Amino acid sequence: MGRNAQLPGGHERFVVRTGTPRAEYPDDTGCGILHVDMDAFYAAVELRERPELVERPVIVAGAGPRSVVLSANYPARRYGVRSAMPAGAARRLCPDAVWIPPSRHAYREVSDGVMAIFRELTPLVEPLSLDEAFLDVSGALRRLGATPADLGARIRERVAADHGITCSVGVGRAKFIAKLASGMAKPDGMVVVPVARTLEFLHPLPVSALWGVGKRTEETLRSHGFTTIADVAAAPVERLRRSVGTAAGEHLHALAHGRDDRPVVPESDEKSLGAEHTFDTDVRDRGVLDRELLRLSERVAASLRAKELRGRTVSIKVRFADFRTITRARTLGSATDVAREVHATAAELFREATSGDGSVAVRLVGVRVEGLSDGDVAEQLSFDTPSLTAEPRWRDAERAADDARSRFGSAAVRPASLLSPDER
Numbered sequence: 001m002g003r004n005a006q007l008p009g010g011h012e013r014f015v016v017r018t019g020t021p022r023a024e025y026p027d028d029t030g031c032g033i034l035h036v037d038m039d040a041f042y043a044a045v046e047l048r049e050r051p052e053l054v055e056r057p058v059i060v061a062g063a064g065p066r067s068v069v070l071s072a073n074y075p076a077r078r079y080g081v082r083s084a085m086p087a088g089a090a091r092r093l094c095p096d097a098v099w100i101p102p103s104r105h106a107y108r109e110v111s112d113g114v115m116a117i118f119r120e121l122t123p124l125v126e127p128l129s130l131d132e133a134f135l136d137v138s139g140a141l142r143r144l145g146a147t148p149a150d151l152g153a154r155i156r157e158r159v160a161a162d163h164g165i166t167c168s169v170g171v172g173r174a175k176f177i178a179k180l181a182s183g184m185a186k187p188d189g190m191v192v193v194p195v196a197r198t199l200e201f202l203h204p205l206p207v208s209a210l211w212g213v214g215k216r217t218e219e220t221l222r223s224h225g226f227t228t229i230a231d232v233a234a235a236p237v238e239r240l241r242r243s244v245g246t247a248a249g250e251h252l253h254a255l256a257h258g259r260d261d262r263p264v265v266p267e268s269d270e271k272s273l274g275a276e277h278t279f280d281t282d283v284r285d286r287g288v289l290d291r292e293l294l295r296l297s298e299r300v301a302a303s304l305r306a307k308e309l310r311g312r313t314v315s316i317k318v319r320f321a322d323f324r325t326i327t328r329a330r331t332l333g334s335a336t337d338v339a340r341e342v343h344a345t346a347a348e349l350f351r352e353a354t355s356g357d358g359s360v361a362v363r364l365v366g367v368r369v370e371g372l373s374d375g376d377v378a379e380q381l382s383f384d385t386p387s388l389t390a391e392p393r394w395r396d397a398e399r400a401a402d403d404a405r406s407r408f409g410s411a412a413v414r415p416a417s418l419l420s421p422d423e424r
Contacts, residue, residue, distance in 0.1 A: 014181070014201060016190040018156075026192040030148040032138030033264065035170040035178035036118065036155055039187040041131035042071030044165040045110050046100045057097040061087045066282040070102055074187055110163050112217035117158050121151055121274065126264045128351050132182075135266035152190050174260035175197065192318055198258040203230035210255050212248070221252075232256040244319055263335055270309065275299045276366025282321040283361055284361050293350060294343045296367040301339035304369060310335035311369035314345040318353060328353045342369060 018263055038044065042060045047053055057076035061067045069090050072081040077095035090097070111130035119127045120285035121144065137151050144151065152169035159167045166188040170181025173195050180202075181191035193201045206228060207221045209212055224234050224243040232240065233256035240249030254260070275296045283289055293316070304310060307362045315329035329351040335340065354360070 005387070014193055014197075015185065016153070016192055017187070020361065020422070022150070025147075025149045027194040027196070028192050028197040029080050029146050031148045031171045031173050031192065032141075032173055033175055034135040034137060034152055034155075035175070036135065036152075037168050037170075037182045038114070038131035038134055038159075038167045039168055040071055040073045040101065041110075041165070042079075042107055043073040043076075044071075044351040046075065046103060048164045050100075053098055057081070057094050058100060059087075059090055059094070059097045060100050060102055061090070062384060063101060064278075066278055072097075092175075101271035110165070111154045111188070113163055114159055114167075117155060121155070121198075124266050126262045126266055134178065135263045140382075149190070149192050152192075156188075156190065166402055174258070175262050175264070176255055176260035177201070177258065179211070180209060182203070188397060193294060199233070202256065202258055203227045203228060203233060207232060210252055211260075212251060212255075213338070217244060217248070220408065229256050233368045270307070271371055272299055272368050272370040273303050273307070273309070273311070274315075274368030275303075275367060276364060278364045279362070282361035282363050284359060289350070289362055290347055291367060292365055292369060293346045294339075296365065297343035297346055298339045300367050300369055301337055301342050304337035304372075308374065309372045310337045310374075313369060314342055314349070315404075316346050316349045316353070316363070316369045317366035317368070318350065318362060321361040321363050322368065326353055331371070335371070336369075342367065 001320075007127070021350050033367045037341050043058050047058060049349055057074045057079060059069055059076050059081060060071040061069050065088070067087045069081060069087060070081055071083045072090070075088075076094050076097050079097075081094050081097070107130055107134055115125065115127060115133065118133055118135055120139050122135055122140040124139070125411055126134040128134070135151075137148055138149075141147060145159060148171050148324075152171050156167055159165060168181070168182050168185040168187060168191075169190040170176040170178040170185060171190065172181055172193040177193050177198060185191040200211075206218075207226050208218045210229060210232070213221070216358045220243060221232070222408075224239075226235065228245070232252055235253075237249060240253050243249065245254065248264060258419045277292055277296060279292075288401070313329055313331045317325065317327050319325040330345055330349055332345065350365070354362075
């Protein structure tokens with residue numbers, strides 16, 4: 001969605017700072033799209049419990065040698081630390097940082113609370129991740145007696161008051177504009193782009209700010225003389241087609257003129273659910289790999305049951321020590337949400353896929369279930385399978401385990417093969 005980490009010179013007039021009088025807000029008429037993005041979300045959640053670290057560089061990451069940075073607060077970012085950066089690189093850039101392991105349950109809890117605030121204002125909320133979402137407030141303005149910028153300010157106040165973290169808000173007439181604006185508002189600010197001044201806002205920005213322009217496309221555009229969005233807007237669309245291809249040229253031409261007709265989609269059907277794990281050291285032991293496939297199958301199946309979904313296709317992903325990556329998939333006779341069935345299929349796929357690579361070390365394994373449908377469908381019995389009433393009811397057992405884990409914690413019920421030697 002474009003890369004926009006800094007506010008360009010001359011754009012300060014679009015910014016609404018905390019405490020700005022309402023009369024001084026930019027004109028937000030027709031700006032019904034908001035993009036709300038939490039500031040350094042995972043680090044901010046952790047720092048609520050450790051306020052003495054607020055002014056120090058803080059990095060949230062796992063402890064493994066192959067872990068990556070999940071989040072870094074703004075003091076750490078001044079050293080060049082960024083999310084998704086390898087932990088080793090982050091340590092070299094900021095050796096004095098405080099490292100905190102992730103508290104994933106807390107992130108989900110805060111995210112759910114923040115999204116609930118959004119949905120109090122409008123049902124048209126499109127989450128992009130735990131810490132950001134688009135909102136279409138166009139239809140809610142009269143009911144709430146507010147303008148889009150009023151609602152942006154209200155969201156910032158509620159998030160800070162209810163959850164102890166800050167967020168940045170972009171307000172514009174389209175998703176692309178609002179997303180750019182929120183990035184420029186960081187941290188803890190709001191940028192409002194009036195409809196009449198959309199091109200004034202866009203055109204000084206570099207081509208890298210255009211949605212869909214990665215490093216390679218940016219290099220191509222610059223090699224053809226396109227440096228700013230204004231350059232793209234001024235070019236005949238045919239020249240853009242020749243430079244980056246027909247579809248991309250037309251797409252960038254529209255964005256450069258501030259046109260983005262994508263609606264805010266409050267819910268989208270999930271097409272698949274999966275989980276994967278990167279080992280701290282490469283693994284050759286097939287017993288260890290099978291237990292990891294079981295653990296991942298348990299996670300995926302539990303997620304399916306929690307979302308009341310079932311899937312028809314099980315797939316695996318295997319990355320070897322040399323970074324060669326393979327995927328394999330198999331479609332089942334009927335949809336399932338049972339970990340035992342997912343694991344049996346995943347294990348068989350793994351054995352078949354690695355039959356000639358028995359001594360090759362594995363770096364990563366993943367399990368995914370695809371072809372999802374409503375879990376409320378009736379069970380279908382096949383003629384060549386004994387009646388489910390005559391065999392253990394694995395779904396019932398796994399649902400009972402779900403209930404026990406919800407009451408007593410994730411370690412309450414596990415397959416025996418996943419217990420550590422001490423636990424056994």
